Amino acid sequence: MTRGFWRISMKKFAVAVLASSMCLAAGFSLEVDRNEIAPGQNDPAIEFINYTGPSATVSTAAEIRGIGSALSGAAVQTGTGGAVTAGSRSRYFLIHAVDPSTATGLDADILVIGADATVDHIDNIRRILSGYLSAAYGYTEKDAATLATFVTIYNAVYRGKIDIFKARYKPVVTGYLTAESVGLSVRYSDWPGKTQIVIPLSDPRLAGTISSINTTLLTDKAVVDKIREDGGDGTQLRKDMVELKEDERDAAQKRAALAQEEAAAARAIEQQKKLEAEAAGREAEKARKDAETAKKEADKAARDAEAAQQKAAASPE
Structure with a gap:
């Protein structure tokens, strides 16, 4: 794979994205807060150490993204809870861990880098992830890269912190995680x-939308504080995420508006059904009364006929 060196550093940068959810019919909205959060001055930046030596083979960016897209078959809802998997356990393996029956905690996708994997540059891990996110959930190439x-x-920040993952995610996810492997080391030789790269998922009902991935968790303060500016990269990354979250908000508002329209239409149909039933x-009441009247008239006619017969029988010829 293509090798090189990539680092994120930032001298002065902060961003906070506050998410508020509004449950309405089939979706919820996300609000973006552009206020900045000052990063910790003594907190070192995330610096990924990549292999920089000679390369035996070179893969194109498209080929590397293809590794991720080939894993997208795992992103299928089981309906009864559990996990769907795809790929090779010895190389690149994807676990789609979703449990609709559990209300507490988050579902997640887990990208496992096996012992025989040859990835040794952070850019290529990101290409694999990007290819997966585009194929599995329909993200654009730009949004998937962001x-x-x-x-x-996120996974580098929480590398090895199994207790945090257990507190945030459902058992269907944490059952696959180990303290030794969870998250992403900053050194390529440890990959x-x-x-076990954890990708937090949103409500399963939003799968396939721009809100498939839980961006609120990915942009918590601990993660944002690690994004330090280096040649403008941190600033652009921030802008890209804010744009994505604004797109999430717009899409959620459209879903909410559509849900309101559908609810109004359903109420109108229900009202029409009520009027028709009334x-x-x-x-039916008129028919019942008409039937009673007809019966009374028939009974009277029968009595009159019987009386006429009796009268005729009693009369002398």
């Missing part, structure tokens, strides 16, 4: 056989 970068930083009830 998310992939945040996913790697093969020792990496009209049918009135018609």
Whole structure:
């Protein structure tokens, strides 16, 4: 794979994205807060150490993204809870861990880098993730790349912190995680056989939308504080994420508006059905009364006929 060196550093940067959810029919909205959070002055930046020696083979960016897209078959809802997997356990393996029956905690996708994997540059891990996110959830190449970068930083920040993952995610996710492998080491030599990259998922009902991935968790303060500016990269990364979250907000508002329209239409249909039922009830009542009147008239006619017969029989010829 293509090798090189990539680092994120920042001298003066902060951003906070506050998310508030509004449950309405089939979706919820996210609000973006552009206020900045001052990073910790003594907190070192995330610096990924990549292999820089000679390369035996070179893969194109498209080929590397293809590794991720080939894993997208795992992103299928089981409906009964559990996990769907794809790929090779010895190289690149994806676990789609979703449990609709559990209300507490988050679902997640887990990218496992196996012992025989040859990835040795952070850019290529991000390409694999980007290819997966595009194929599995329909993200644009730009949005997928932004998310992939945040996913790697998020996993580097929480590398080995199994208790945090257990507190945030459902058992269907944490059952696959180990303290030795969870998250992403900053050193390439630690990646093969020792990496479980966790991708937090949103509500399963939003799968396939721009809100498929839980961006609120990916942009928590601990992650944002690690994004330090180096030649403008940190600033651009921030802008890309803010734009993505604004797109999330717009899409959520459209879903909310559509849900309101559908609810209004459903109420109108229900009201129409109620009016029709009331009209049918009135018609049924009228038919019942008409039947009673007809029966009374028939009974009277029968009595009159019987009386006429009796009178005729009693009369002399």
